Amino acid sequence: MxxxxxxxxxxxxxxxxxxxxxxxAQGALAQAPASPLQGHADAGAVLARQTCAACHGADGNPTAPSYPRLAGQFPEYIAKQLRSFKAPAGQRAHRASAIMQPLAATLSEQQIVDLAAYYVKQKPGTxxxxxxxxxxxxxxxxxxxxxxxxxxxxxxxxxxxxxxxxxxxxxxxxxxxxxxxxxxxxxxxxxxxxxxxxxxxxxxxxxxxxxxxxxxxxxxx
The missing domain is CATH 1.10.760.10 (Cytochrome c-like domain)
Known part of the structure; x- marks a missing residue:
């Protein structure tokens, strides 16, 4: 034995x-992809209030326990997750999300980087x-x-x-x-x-x- x-x-x-x-992790940092588009926080703020606030709060600080806090989150991470939700079935890093995938499917690349630029500027709550x-x-x-x-x-x-x-x-x-x-x-x-x-x-x-x-x-x- x-x-x-x-x-x-x-x-x-x-x-x-x-x-x-x-x-x-160090390798991921070195290989971080960059979008060719510049994110605009003002445009992201409008979109966040119209599309995202119901779940994530107007400033990225949700009140419901099952939604992530987006305020202060890396813009690269937010953009990556939105692209993943938007990707065709079979290419997604996530399985089906009845909420996120229909919303992400409507976003252009410019809107994705605008949202990311907005949320990173918001102050995270506690x-x-x-x-x-x-x-x-x-x-x-x-x-x-x-x-x-x-x-x-x-x-x-x-x-x-x-x-x-x-x-x-x-x-x-x-x-x-x-x-x-x-x-x-x-x-x-x-x-x-x-x-x-x-x-x-x-x-x-x-x-x-x-x-x-x-x-x-x-x-x-």
């Missing part, structure tokens, strides 16, 4: 995973109500991962302050914990794909890890 791996070997394995994810009992557990996972489950630290790609790395690793600070937990649980079903970092990471997260990390992210300033 083979012996169980030691805690040291698990820690080294998790560190190796985290290093690989960090290198991939999320005040968190489960304090889970915050410290989430902090440990965010900065250290979970060696017992080969889970790498979130900080490798999302930075110590949750600011992320454009265009692939979004700003997470003060996202609603309900939204964060839903996205983590749905990565393989809705957003996954072979080679996607989160698709490889999420299977290493236990339900308790997801809930704790979501609570920690919500209180980041």
């Amino acid at each position: 083979s012996s169980l791996p030691s805690r040291t070997s698990l820690t080294l394995h998790s560190a190796a995973l985290a290093a690989a994810f960090a290198l991939t 999320f005040a109500s968190v489960n304090t009992e889970l915050v410290e557990a989430g902090r440990k996972i965010y900065f250290q991962g979970n060696p017992s489950n080969d889970l790498p630290a979130c900080v490798s790609c999302h930075r110590p302050d949750g600011s992320g790395i454009a265009p692939d690793f979004p700003r997470l600070t003060a996202q609603d914990p309900t939204y964060v937990a839903e996205q983590l649980r749905n990565w393989e079903a809705q957003r996954g794909g072979r080679g996607k970092l989160m698709t490889m990471i999420v299977p290493h997260m236990r339900p308790a890890d997801i809930d704790a990390v979501a609570q920690f992210i919500a209180q980041m300033k």
Whole structure:
């Protein structure tokens, strides 16, 4: 019978995973695509109020828990996600979204970069109500991962302050914990794909890890 791996070997394995994810993040930063069009925040503001405010708030700070905070988000990340929703079936990084795909399909490339230019200029709100009992557990996972489950630290790609790395690793600070937990649980079903970092990471997260990390992210300033 083979012996169980030691805690040291698990820690080294998790560190190796985290290093690989960090290198991939650096590569994504170096290869960030740039739109040939210039985004205009004023035009994006009009479009945001007309099309996006019902779910994301007029300034990108939603009140409903299941929608992401767009205020202050990387323009490259917002544009990338809108293009993904707009892409033909079979080429999407997301599965069907009854809300986003019909809306994204109507957007021109200029409107996409205008929206992105608007949201990055908005001040992100804060999320005040968190489960304090889970915050410290989430902090440990965010900065250290979970060696017992080969889970790498979130900080490798999302930075110590949750600011992320454009265009692939979004700003997470003060996202609603309900939204964060839903996205983590749905990565393989809705957003996954072979080679996607989160698709490889999420299977290493236990339900308790997801809930704790979501609570920690919500209180980041």
